[in-house]
Amino acid sequence: MADISLERSHKLGLKGAHAAANQMADKLAEKFDLKGTWSGTTLNFSRPGVNGTLAVSETNMKLEVTLGFMLKMMKGPIERSVHEQLERVLKEAAKPETRPVAKTTAPAKTPAAKKPAVKPAAKKK
Numbered sequence: 188m189a190d191i192s193l194e195r196s197h198k199l200g201l202k203g204a205h206a207a208a209n210q211m212a213d214k215l216a217e218k219f220d221l222k223g224t225w226s227g228t229t230l231n232f233s234r235p236g237v238n239g240t241l242a243v244s245e246t247n248m249k250l251e252v253t254l255g256f257m258l259k260m261m262k263g264p265i266e267r268s269v270h271e272q273l274e275r276v277l278k279e280a281a282k283p284e285t286r287p288v289a290k291t292t293a294p295a296k297t298p299a300a301k302k303p304a305v306k307p308a309a310k311k312k
Contacts (some may be wrong), residue, residue, distance in 0.1 A: 189239070189251035190259060191266045193273055196247050199280050201228065204243035207280040211241070214272050219265075248273070 197204060208230050212223045215232070223232035223241075230241040236255030241248065250273060254262060 188253075190254045190262055191239075191250070191252040191269060193250045193270060194247065195273060195277060197277055197281070198246070199277075201243065201245050203280055204245070204248055207276045208241050208243050208248065210280070211272050211276040214276070215269070218268065248277070 197207075199207060205228070212221070212230055212232060215221050216223070219234065219237065221232045221234050221237065223230050225231075228243050230243075232239055232241070236258045237252065239250065239252035241250045250269065252265075252269065254265065258265065
């Protein structure tokens with residue numbers, strides 16, 4: 188049974204959830220030295236004393252973490268940190284992308300090019 192279990196719904200779609208999960212994994216890797224690999228839509232991660240999964244779907248993310256004996260004493264701070272990271276990543280991923288709008292100038296209106304007049308064939312005498 189997992190020591191930490193978090194489940195959050197989202198509106199990111201599968202691709203967005205996958206990107207958010209990668210971002211969360213990167214942040215947790217920095218903080219807790221976790222290594223992770225994807226198996227389908229589930230990120231499996233581990234390090235000595237910790238292992239877990241982060242499963243993503245179109246509308247849901249589910250995180251389950253099992254702590255080793257020594258880390259169970261630090262469950263509270265670890266759970267808070269993981270919860271904060273998950274909330275932050277989902278919040279950031281839900282923000283609409285803001286890209287600068289390129290200013291374009293309309294091309295100057297020019298009269299349509301006229302086709303050259305076709306001369307009628309000269310009549311032979």
